Amino acid sequence: MVLDALLAERHVSRAAIRLNKSQPAVSHALARLRALFDDPLLVRHGGQLQPTVRALEIAPRLTEALAHMRQLMGSHAFDPSQERHVFRLAMSDYAALVLLPQLMAVLRRQAPNVDLLVGQASREVMMAQAVDGEIDLALGVFPTLTEDLRTSLLFEEDFACLADAASLDGEKTMDLPAYLKRPHILVSLRGDTGNEIDLALAAGGHKRRIALALPHWSVAPGLVLGTDLVLTVARRILPRDAEAGPLTVFDPPFAIPPFAFRQIWHRRRDADPAHRWLRDLIAQALVPPEADLAIARR
Missing domain, CATH: 3.40.190.10 (Periplasmic binding protein-like II)
Structure with a gap:
């Protein structure tokens, strides 16, 4: 769990928040993992922790293994009203305007302990970030995707x-x-x-x-x-x-x-209950009432 969080966050403090642990506890856990794998795993570069080649090899198998473990242990549900979670998203200014007002209103009511860290990048960079595990989800226009990425259509825009x-x-x-x-x-x-x-x-x-x-x-x-x-x-x-x-x-x-507006994620996150919950919540937030839809399409 600690290594998965560190690979996703690339930052000890953010990983600690994600895991609801202290920063020293995460640092000590990283030291033990480095000894276990006989590899630095993450090295500091430009104010951020960058994964080593060995860590990048481990990352997809680790995420899949954790997802399978959650299923085996019966962890099929994510309780947004109780659990603490941090999601890292990437989206354009356009996506932020059409999504975040509705999404944040729902999050504050239903999931007060769920936090979002939102970044912006080009289409190509967002896809790379999803593949590398730097983000949980990207939103935008993606005409083509690699085979490791999953997608769902949110709406078509004119x-x-x-x-x-x-x-x-x-x-x-x-x-x-x-x-x-x-x-x-x-x-x-x-x-x-x-x-x-x-x-x-x-x-x-x-x-x-x-x-x-x-x-x-x-x-x-x-x-x-x-x-x-x-x-x-x-x-x-x-x-x-x-x-x-x-x-x-x-x-x-x-x-x-018209263009198709989508959310994309890496296939290793398919079975993650928290991730599924967020994907569903985003899809629901972008479905306007019938009256609003008529106005939007007139």
């Missing part, structure tokens, strides 16, 4: 446009020529045009002008107000009350394929 209502002269929508004449905001980690929106435009022989590229989904809608800018983003990122104010939400004047 796109919507946002513009300052005053700049539309009373119109509620925009045709393609008008859309292409406008300057645009692009939300992208890398600031390039290799995204669903620009690829869809390019397929029709069109190109838009990007006046602002930034990596922050959360601030993008507010940058439209008082300008001639157009923001085309995943629909769920837009404020639910956007159309009640000085902004107008409308469908893109060209077809953009």
